[in-house]
Amino acid sequence: MEKVIKPGIPVELIKNPITLDQPEAMDKKYMCSVHDNLEGDVFRITNPTQQSRMIPLHSGERFNAYFFLNKIYTAPVTVVRNVTDGKFRVVELRLTASLEKYERRKFFRLDANLDVRYLLLTADNAMAFKEATKNGTLLTMEGFEKGVTVDISGGGVRFVSDRELPEGGMVITHMIADTPSGEKKNYVFLGKILRSVKHADLRDRFDHRMQFVDMKQEAREEFVRFIFEVERQRLKKRGGI
Secondary structure (H helix, E strand, O other), X not given: OOOOOOOXXXXXXEOOOOOOOOOXXXXXXXXXXXXXXXXXXXXXXXXXXXXXXXXXXXXXXXXXXXXXXXXXXXXXXXXXXXXXXXXXXXXXXXXXXXXXXXXXXXXXXXXXXXXXXXXXXXXXXXXXXXXXXXHOOHHHOOOOEEEEEEEEOOOEEEEEEOOOOOOOOEEEEEEEEEOOOOOXXXXXXXXXXXXXXXXXXXXXXXXXXXXXXXXXXHHHHHHHHHHHHXXXXXXXXXXXX
């Protein structure tokens, strides 16, 4: 049994050919955790769920399992059987190959035109920024300018505006988007300008590439879920669903 597979480790199960970083994985993956280890390459997981619904697995089904430690490990697994361990219904799985460290792809990038407000942080507004952050009034600060996104990802935003920004400059971006439930959601992130150049096609416009900085994992995952949901809806429309 691989040493990294320990009780309590979060696990996600996804069937081939879908991989962890594809948009389709958001709807296809099953969530669970390691319950305990048995002999050899067999271990038990808690009964998987998908969008809070318990999902029955069947003997012989095959998945790619992703184990979330400080790094992500993956291996193909086969369902052995469903069993009851005291009060818990658990599933026995067998590793069919050795675990490998999963190298995440670069963040999925989605072409999207969203209105974006941005605030360039400078020495002149540093104190006002600290006070606004402390008081919860950041979004009403003076100095926000308008732009439009070109594409978005879990790693950053590319957007267009009517002024050049200093490379290496720090900016606050504010986007408002519809969640899958139809509610309005504010996305506010700190970022660093990696590049700011004249737009190739639009006169008097500048193309900026911004990388998120010091972004909490929870906020990043929520933003990625939003991106994947938008793409999933697009795929549905293309397929006539």
